[in-house]
Amino acid sequence: MKIAIANDHSAVEMKQVIREHVEAKGYEVIDFGTNSGESCDYPLYGEKVGRAVVSGEADYGIAICGTGIGIGIAAGKVKGVRVCTCSEPYSARLSRMHNNTNVLTFGARVVGTEMAKMIVDEWLDNTYEGGRHERRVAQLRDIENR
Numbered sequence: 001m002k003i004a005i006a007n008d009h010s011a012v013e014m015k016q017v018i019r020e021h022v023e024a025k026g027y028e029v030i031d032f033g034t035n036s037g038e039s040c041d042y043p044l045y046g047e048k049v050g051r052a053v054v055s056g057e058a059d060y061g062i063a064i065c066g067t068g069i070g071i072g073i074a075a076g077k078v079k080g081v082r083v084c085t086c087s088e089p090y091s092a093r094l095s096r097m098h099n100n101t102n103v104l105t106f107g108a109r110v111v112g113t114e115m116a117k118m119i120v121d122e123w124l125d126n127t128y129e130g131g132r133h134e135r136r137v138a139q140l141r142d143i144e145n146r
């Protein structure tokens with residue numbers, strides 16, 4: 001399983017922690033940067049993660065900026081992305097089980113590294129339940145086609 005990861009300048013260290021964490025869980029990581037602390041623009045990095053997931057290059061995406069919000073908005077603009085921006089593990093877990101999210105974002109300036117790892121674990125370790133949720137996820141796809 002492959003995970004696309006990207007971040008802006010505010011999350012270089014957090015990205016490294018998360019990268020090592022998911023690699024230790026057995027995932028292959030495609031790192032789209034940035035690996036520099038120089039100020040950059042999060043939309044590009046959110047888009048890279050979104051496109052990698054939708055194209056099938058990666059199974060899931062994780063994108064990190066200061067708040068997780070800007071990079072999440074960017075990833076969510078890519079057709080086929082269902083993004084969750086999480087500051088705690090409960091929402092991350094339910095977003096997989098009910099919403100079949102394929103991109104997770106969070107803020108390096110919002111959560112600490114241990115909380116971030118818990119969020120990632122709940123997101124990756126849970127699976128989509130389908131069933132009654134599929135009707136609603138299909139409705140999300142319908143919005144993209146209107």
Ligand code: RB5
Binds near residue numbers: 010042065068070071
């Ligand atoms: C960068 O300063 C900051 O705006 C960015 O990381 C992010 O929080 C935007 O949503």
